[in-house]
Amino acid sequence: MLDIGKVDYNEVFVRYDIVSESKDNPETIAAKMLPKDPLLKKVAEDVLYMKWKDVEASVKGALAKYKPEDVIEKGLVKGMDVVGDLYGKGIYYLPHVMLAAKSMETGVKEAEKKMTSAMVTKGTVVMHVAEGDPHDIGKNIAAVLLRSSGYGIVDMGRDVPVDDVVDKVVDTKPTLVTGTALMTTTMSAFPRIAERLLEKGVELPFICAGGAVNRAFVESFPLGVYAEKAIQGPTLAGKVVEGWDYKKLRNKWDDLAKGKM
Ligand code: B12
Structure with a gap:
């Protein structure tokens, strides 16, 4: 029979997440990763601490x-x-x-108001998030930057079937097509x-981005061009x-x- 007098309760009732919390917490991780500038730091903190009601004001402050x-x-x-780091650590x-995603979206909308929307259309960009993938924050940021640089955007949204992307490219004949994947199961x-684009005789640059992909993967298939950050979108599109x-x-x-170019 179990002798409860000899049980070490510290060994029994330890939740794995309490153990990780004792090593790291949002504040210690934030201290290492957040920007130093107080205005940008406040913006980042409003995402980190899920303050979707405050983020509009802090973005306005930083935009000054x-x-x-x-x-x-x-920011x-x-x-x-x-947030990604904390989620990964449990x-x-x-x-x-x-x-946090809600705060991020509110903040991006506020920043977008300050961007000059170019009237000239330099070209059309078909954008999508890979089939099965709901992560569209990065794609939305890239769309905002491309739109403000003068590109017409055909935003197909998230979780877009492969055939729908191919059909849209065939129909609209864009300057380039982009894809975002944050999950290893969707890339x-x-x-x-x-x-399939090549089978249909369509050859155009296919900009691929998102945490699940890297340059080596994207360059392992034809048409693929890797983008690490949303800000590279207008540069790449300009070259196309x-x-x-x-x-x-x-x-x-x-x-x-x-x-450099
Ligand atoms: C926010 C988030 C969510 C949100 C998404 C909200 C939304 N509307 O997007 C919600 C809560 C919905 C979510 C759900 C899930 N998530 Co999630 N999520 C994240 C998280 C924390 C952040 C992602 C993010 O938005 N980053 C910020 C943006 C700005 O980054 P980004 O998209 O990569 O974009 C940058 C670049 O890639 C580039 N870029 C992107 N697109 C484009 C396009 C162009 C043209 C250009 C030029 C550049 C560009 O520019 C941006 C920066 O400048 C990540 C963790 C992480 N470390 O990434 C996990 C993460 C992606 N999620 C993950 C998982 C597993 C899930 C779930 C399956 C969890 C679950 N158990 O249910 C579900 C999905 C269920 C489903 N199938 O529907 C895993 C994926 C693991 C893997 N290897 O496959 C991650 C990595 C977390 C983890 N460490 O495990 N998630």
């Missing part, structure tokens, strides 16, 4: 000093990076992530899209308008990414 693109990339996205749960849609094909974009990728 920074460009909307910087408020998004150096809102940094806050979401910390400190944040799905409801935290959903509320395989990209080579299938590229293959100049006549660059996907092979030239890949060859010059390092210079493009470093902002």
Whole structure:
């Protein structure tokens, strides 16, 4: 029989998440990852601490000093990076992530108001999030930046079937097509899209992005050009308008990414 007098309750009633909480918590991780500038830090904190009612005001505050693109990339996205880290460590749960995403979307909408929407249409971009994938925050940011740089956007939304993307590209004949995948289970849609486009005789750069993919994966199938950050969208699109094909974009990728061109 179990001798309860000898049981070490510290060994029995230890929740795994309490153990991780004791090593790290939102504040210690935030101290390492958040921007130092107080205005951008407040923006990032409103995402991190899910303050969707405050984020509009803090974005407005940061816009007084920074460009909307910087408020998004150096404030809102940094806050979401910390959320991702906390979720990965089991400190944040799905409801935290959903509320942080709500704050992020509110903040992006506020920053977008400050962007000049170019009247000239330089070209059309078909954008989508991979089949089975609900993560559309990065795609939405990239759409805002491309739109404000003068591109007409055909936004197909998230969880878009492979065939729908191919049909849309065939119908609209855009300047380029983009895909975002944040899940390892969804990224395989990209080579299938590229293959079907080529079968239909359509050759155009296919910009692929999102945490699930990297440059090596994207360059392993034809048409694929990797993008790491939303801010690279207008640069890559600009080169396509100049006549660059996907092979030239890949060859010059390092210079493009470093902002040398
Ligand atoms: C927010 C979030 C959610 C939100 C999404 C809300 C939304 N509307 O997007 C919600 C709560 C819905 C969610 C749900 C789930 N999630 Co989630 N989620 C995240 C989280 C925390 C952040 C993602 C994010 O928005 N990042 C910020 C944006 C800005 O980054 P981004 O999209 O990558 O975009 C950047 C670049 O990639 C680039 N970019 C993106 N697109 C484009 C396009 C162009 C043209 C260009 C140029 C650039 C570009 O620019 C941006 C930066 O500048 C990540 C963790 C992480 N570390 O990423 C997990 C994460 C992606 N989720 C994950 C999982 C598992 C899920 C769930 C399956 C969880 C569950 N058990 O149910 C569900 C999905 C269920 C389903 N199938 O429907 C995993 C995926 C793991 C994997 N390897 O497959 C992650 C990595 C968390 C983890 N560590 O486990 N999630």
